[in-house]
Amino acid sequence: MRPETEAELAEIIRTSRATLSPIGGGTRLRPGEGVAPLDVSGLSGITLYEPAALTVVARAGTPLAELQAALAAEGQMLAFEPDEREGSTIGGVVAANASGARRVQVGACRDALLGVRFVDGQGEVIANGGRVMKNVTGYDLVKLMAGSRGQLGVLTEVALKTAPKPPVTATLAVPGTATDAVAVLTQALTGPYDISGAAWLPGQGALVRIEGLEGSVAIRSKALAEKLGAEVTQADWATVPRAASGDLWRIICRPSEAPRLLAALPQPIAMDWGGALIWVALPAGETPNLPAWSGHASRVTGDAPLTIPAPNPVVSRLNASLRERFDPRAIFASDGTCRQTSRLSS
Amino acid sequence: MQMPAPDQGVIARRAAIAARLAHAVPGAVIDDPMETRAYECDALSAYRCPPLAVVLPRTTEEVAAILRICHDERVPVVPRGAGTSLAGGSMPTADAVVVGLARMNAVLETDLADRFIRVQAGRTNLSVSGAVEGAGFFYAPDPSSQLACAIGGNIGMNSGGAHCLKYGVTTNNLLGVTVVLMDGSVVELGGPMGEAPGLDLLGVICGSEGQLGIVTEATLRILPKPVGARPVLVGFDASETAGACVAAIIRAGVLPVAIEFMDRPCIRATEEFAGAGYPDCEALLIIEVEGSPPEIDEQLALIRGIADGFAPVEFRESRSEDESRRIWLGRKSAFGAMGQINDYMCLDGTIPVSTLPQVLAGIARLSGEYGLDVANVFHAGDGNMHPLILYNANTPGDLERCEALGAEILKLCVQVGGCLTGEHGVGVEKRELMLTQFSQADLEAQMQVKDVFDPQWLLNAAKVFPLAVSAPRREGLRNAA
Numbered sequence: 001m002r003p004e005t006e007a008e009l010a011e012i013i014r015t016s017r018a019t020l021s022p023i024g025g026g027t028r029l030r031p032g033e034g035v036a037p038l039d040v041s042g043l044s045g046i047t048l049y050e051p052a053a054l055t056v057v058a059r060a061g062t063p064l065a066e067l068q069a070a071l072a073a074e075g076q077m078l079a080f081e082p083d084e085r086e087g088s089t090i091g092g093v094v095a096a097n098a099s100g101a102r103r104v105q106v107g108a109c110r111d112a113l114l115g116v117r118f119v120d121g122q123g124e125v126i127a128n129g130g131r132v133m134k135n136v137t138g139y140d141l142v143k144l145m146a147g148s149r150g151q152l153g154v155l156t157e158v159a160l161k162t163a164p165k166p167p168v169t170a171t172l173a174v175p176g177t178a179t180d181a182v183a184v185l186t187q188a189l190t191g192p193y194d195i196s197g198a199a200w201l202p203g204q205g206a207l208v209r210i211e212g213l214e215g216s217v218a219i220r221s222k223a224l225a226e227k228l229g230a231e232v233t234q235a236d237w238a239t240v241p242r243a244a245s246g247d248l249w250r251i252i253c254r255p256s257e258a259p260r261l262l263a264a265l266p267q268p269i270a271m272d273w274g275g276a277l278i279w280v281a282l283p284a285g286e287t288p289n290l291p292a293w294s295g296h297a298s299r300v301t302g303d304a305p306l307t308i309p310a311p312n313p314v315v316s317r318l319n320a321s322l323r324e325r326f327d328p329r330a331i332f333a334s335d336g337t338c339r340q341t342s343r344l345s346s
Numbered sequence: 347m348q349m350p351a352p353d354q355g356v357i358a359r360r361a362a363i364a365a366r367l368a369h370a371v372p373g374a375v376i377d378d379p380m381e382t383r384a385y386e387c388d389a390l391s392a393y394r395c396p397p398l399a400v401v402l403p404r405t406t407e408e409v410a411a412i413l414r415i416c417h418d419e420r421v422p423v424v425p426r427g428a429g430t431s432l433a434g435g436s437m438p439t440a441d442a443v444v445v446g447l448a449r450m451n452a453v454l455e456t457d458l459a460d461r462f463i464r465v466q467a468g469r470t471n472l473s474v475s476g477a478v479e480g481a482g483f484f485y486a487p488d489p490s491s492q493l494a495c496a497i498g499g500n501i502g503m504n505s506g507g508a509h510c511l512k513y514g515v516t517t518n519n520l521l522g523v524t525v526v527l528m529d530g531s532v533v534e535l536g537g538p539m540g541e542a543p544g545l546d547l548l549g550v551i552c553g554s555e556g557q558l559g560i561v562t563e564a565t566l567r568i569l570p571k572p573v574g575a576r577p578v579l580v581g582f583d584a585s586e587t588a589g590a591c592v593a594a595i596i597r598a599g600v601l602p603v604a605i606e607f608m609d610r611p612c613i614r615a616t617e618e619f620a621g622a623g624y625p626d627c628e629a630l631l632i633i634e635v636e637g638s639p640p641e642i643d644e645q646l647a648l649i650r651g652i653a654d655g656f657a658p659v660e661f662r663e664s665r666s667e668d669e670s671r672r673i674w675l676g677r678k679s680a681f682g683a684m685g686q687i688n689d690y691m692c693l694d695g696t697i698p699v700s701t702l703p704q705v706l707a708g709i710a711r712l713s714g715e716y717g718l719d720v721a722n723v724f725h726a727g728d729g730n731m732h733p734l735i736l737y738n739a740n741t742p743g744d745l746e747r748c749e750a751l752g753a754e755i756l757k758l759c760v761q762v763g764g765c766l767t768g769e770h771g772v773g774v775e776k777r778e779l780m781l782t783q784f785s786q787a788d789l790e791a792q793m794q795v796k797d798v799f800d801p802q803w804l805l806n807a808a809k810v811f812p813l814a815v816s817a818p819r820r821e822g823l824r825n826a827a
C-alpha cells in the first residue's frame with residue numbers, strides 16, 4: 001500500500017483490519033513479521049521553506065537527501081545532525097529520533113522538531129506544535145512522536161528548525177582508545193569552546209569538531225589543541241554505526257561512567273556525545289554483562305527489541321497505556337528494532 | 347473568565363481533609379482562610395480564588411503522601427512553584443489543595459564533568475545558575491522572572507528566556523525529572539542526555555502545566571560560561587525596517603544569542619522610567635553575541651555590515667561592562683515601566699518572523715479599533731511577541747475590552763501561521779482560544795495523554811483545554827465517583 005495523500009493514508013488506516021507497519025525509506029525500522037508494510041514514500045515533498053525564519057516543513061516521505069540538498073542550496077542545513085543512511089526519509093529520521101554528533105551542541109532531532117501531523121490508529125489526522133520556534137500551546141506531542149517508532153501513529157508532515165551551514169570546520173584529533181578519549185572529550189566539553197561534535201572512532205581516536213566563522217574557529221581550535229595536545233585537521237567524519245556481524249547495541253551513560261562500561265565490552269564501533277553514547281557489536285543473541293550505571297542499553301538490531309535494565313513498571317505501564325490510547329486496535333505493529341540493511345553491514 | 351463550580355462535597359469535608367494531610371505531613375499544612383489567601387492567585391492577578399488548603403512538603407515522599415490522600419479523597423490538586431505564571435496556571439479553585447514546592451529548594455548533586463545539576467523542583471531558576479557560577483558554568487534558560495520563578499514552574503510552562511535563540515528553552519535543557527503521579531506513584535523520567543527507553547515521556551511532562559504529575563526533582567544541563575558577551579543597540583525609523591534587518595542577519599548565517607525588539611511606545615515609556623539613554627526612534631534592536639573579544643568583534647563586524655544596509659538611525663556598540671548594562675537596562679525594565687504608567691496585559695504569541703511587518707500593522711489597526719494603546723517588546727529572533735496592552739483597571743469595561751483585543755491579536759498570530767503562546771503557557775487565560783489553533787481531534791489527542799497520567803482528572807484540571815471540551819472528562823468522572 002502506497003498512499004499519495006494524507007487523506008488516503010487516513011482512509012487506509014481507518015478501514016484496515018490487518019496490522020500495518022509504516023515504512024519510510026526502510027533503512028531503520030523493520031516491519032514486524034507477517035504484517036502489511038505501509039509505504040509512506042508517496043507522501044513526499046517540501047511544503048514550505050523559509051530560510052530567514054530558519055524553518056522547513058516537509059511531508060514525511062521526503063527523502064532526507066532531497067531535503068538536505070534544498071537546504072544546502074540556501075547555505076543551510078537541518079539544525080540537528082541526522083545520521084545519514086542512503087534512502088532514509090525525513091519521517092523515518094524523526095520516528096527514530098536519529099541524532100548524530102551535533103547533539104552535544106544543539107540537541108537531538110526532537111529538539112529541532114517544531115511540529116508534526118500524523119494519523120493515529122483510528123485513522124484520525126492530528127496536528128501538534130507548529131512551524132514557529134517557540135510554542136508552548138497545549139501538550140508537547142511533538143516530543144512524544146519523535147522517536148515513537150511508528151507506535152502511536154504514522155507521521156505525514158514534519159516541521160523542522162534549520163541552521164546556517166557553518167562556513168569553517170576544524171577537527172581536533174587525539175589518538176588513543178575509547179577509554180582514553182573520555183577524558184579528552186570531557187576536557188573539550190567543559191571549556192568555552194562551543195564544540196559541535198565530540199566522538200571517538202577506532203583507528204582515529206578522540207575527535208572534536210569546532211565550527212563557525214573563520215576567525216572564531218581559528219581561535220578556539222588553537223586554544224583547545226594546545227590544551228589537549230591535539231592535531232588540527234580538516235578531516236570530515238561521522239559516527240554512523242554499522243555492525244559487521246552480530247547485534248548492534250546502543251548504550252547510553254554518563255560520560256564519567258563510560259570507562260567502567262568500556263572495560264566490560266569489546267572495542268566499540270563508535271562512541272559519541274562526549275562518551276554518553278557507545279555503539280558496540282556483540283555476538284548474536286548475547287546480552288552484555290554491565291556493572292550498574294545510570295543509563296540503559298538497547299539492542300537495535302536482531303529479532304526482538306531488548307533493553308537493559310528493564311524499565312520501571314510504572315514507566316512501562318505509561319508507555320503501554322499511551323500506545324493503547326493512540327492505537328486502540330493495535331493496528332501499528334512496529335516492534336521498534338532496526339533493520340540490518342546491507343548498507344549497515346557493508 | 348469562567349471557572350467550573352467547585353465540588354461542594356469536597357469543600358464540606360475541608361477540616362477532615364486538612365487533618366488527614368496534617369497527620370501525614372506534620373507542620374506543612376495551611377488551612378486558615380486568612381493564610382490561604384496568600385495563594386489565591388499567580389501573576390495573572392485579575393483572577394483570584396483562595397484554595398481549600400495549602401501544603402508545603404519538603405521531600406518527594408511527602409508529595410507522594412499528599413497525592414495519595416488527595417487521590418483517595420478525590421480532591422483536586424494545583425501544583426505551585428513561585429506563582430509567577432502569567433496565564434493563571436497556578437491559580438487555585440475553591441475545592442483544590444495547592445501543593446507548593448517553595449520549601450524544596452536544595453541542590454542534590456552537581457557534576458561538572460558530566461555537565462549536569464540535580465535540584466529539588468522548588469529551587470529558583472537564578473539560584474541554579476548561582477550554584478555553578480563559581481565553577482564557570484551556567485543554566486541557560488533565563489526567564490525575566492528568574493529571581494523568583496521555580497524550576498518546577500519552568501518545567502510546567504516550558505519557559506523560555508532572552509537567550510533561547512542559541513540555547514533553547516527549558517525542554518532543550520532538561521535531562522530528567524522525578525515526578526509524582528496523582529495516585530502517589532513516583533517515577534523517574536529521562537536519563538543521561540535526557541534519554542530513556544520507550545516514548546519520550548520527559549518531553550511530554552515539560553510544558554504540561556501541572557496537569558500530568560508533580561515534578562519534585564529535576565536534572566538540568568549546565569554549560570560552560572562563554573568567555574564574554576557584548577550587546578549592540580541599533581535604532582531604526584520604521585518597525586518594518588527593524589524586522590527586515592533581523593531577517594537579513596539570520597539569513598546571513600550569524601546566530602546571535604539574543605535579538606530583542608522594542609517599538610516607540612515601549613522605548614518612550616522605558617526612557618521615562620529607567621533613563622537608559624535610548625535613542626528616540628520608531629524601533630530598536632538589542633543584539634547580543636558571545637565569545638572571546640576577537641570572536642565578538644568578528645560577529646559584530648558582520649552584523650554592522652548588514653545593519654548598515656538598512657540605514658539605521660543609531661548603531662551603538664558597547665565598549666564596557668557599564669555600557670552593556672545600560673543597553674540592557676531599558677529592555678529589562680520594560681515591564682516595570684509599563685506597570686508604572688498603566689495597568690497592562692502581556693501577550694505571548696509567536697509568529698513566523700517573515701510575517702512581522704504584517705502582524706505589527708495588524709496590531710496597530712486593532713489597537714485603533716479598540717481604543718487601547720499597545721506597546722511592542724519581543725524576542726525578534728524567534729518571533730515570540732510580547733505586545734503589552736495598556737488599560738485602566740479602574741475604568742469599568744476596560745479589562746474586558748483589553749481581553750477582547752488580546753484575543754484578536756492572538757488570533758492574528760495563529761492566522762499568519764503562529765501560535766497562541768510561545769512561553770507563558772495556556773493556563774486559564776488562553777484556554778478558550780485553543781480551538782482557533784487546534785481541531786477537536788487535536789485536543790482529544792492531548793487529553794488522552796492526561797487520561798493516561800491522571801485518569802480522574804484531579805490535577806489542575808480546569809486549565810489548558812476549553813471548559814466545554816474538557817467537561818465530559820471532568821464532570822463525567824466526578825459524577826461517576
Ligand SMILES: Cc1cc2nc3c(=O)[nH]c(=O)nc-3n(C[C@H](O)[C@H](O)[C@H](O)COP(=O)(O)OP(=O)(O)OC[C@H]3O[C@@H](n4cnc5c(N)ncnc54)[C@H](O)[C@@H]3O)c2cc1C
Nearest residue numbers: 427428429430431435489490496498499502505506556561
Ligand atoms: C515579571 C515576569 C516576567 C516573566 N518573564 C518570563 C520570561 O521571560 N519567559 C517565560 O517563559 N516566562 C516568563 N514569566 C512567566 C513565569 O515566570 C514562568 O511561567 C515561570 O516558569 C513560572 O514559574 P513559577 O515557579 O512561578 O510557576 P507557577 O506560576 O507556580 O506555576 C506555573 C505552572 O507550572 C505548574 N507547576 C509549578 N510547579 C510545578 C511542579 N513542581 N510540578 C508540576 N507542575 C508545576 C503550575 O501548576 C502552573 O501550571 C514571567 C512572569 C513575570 C511575572
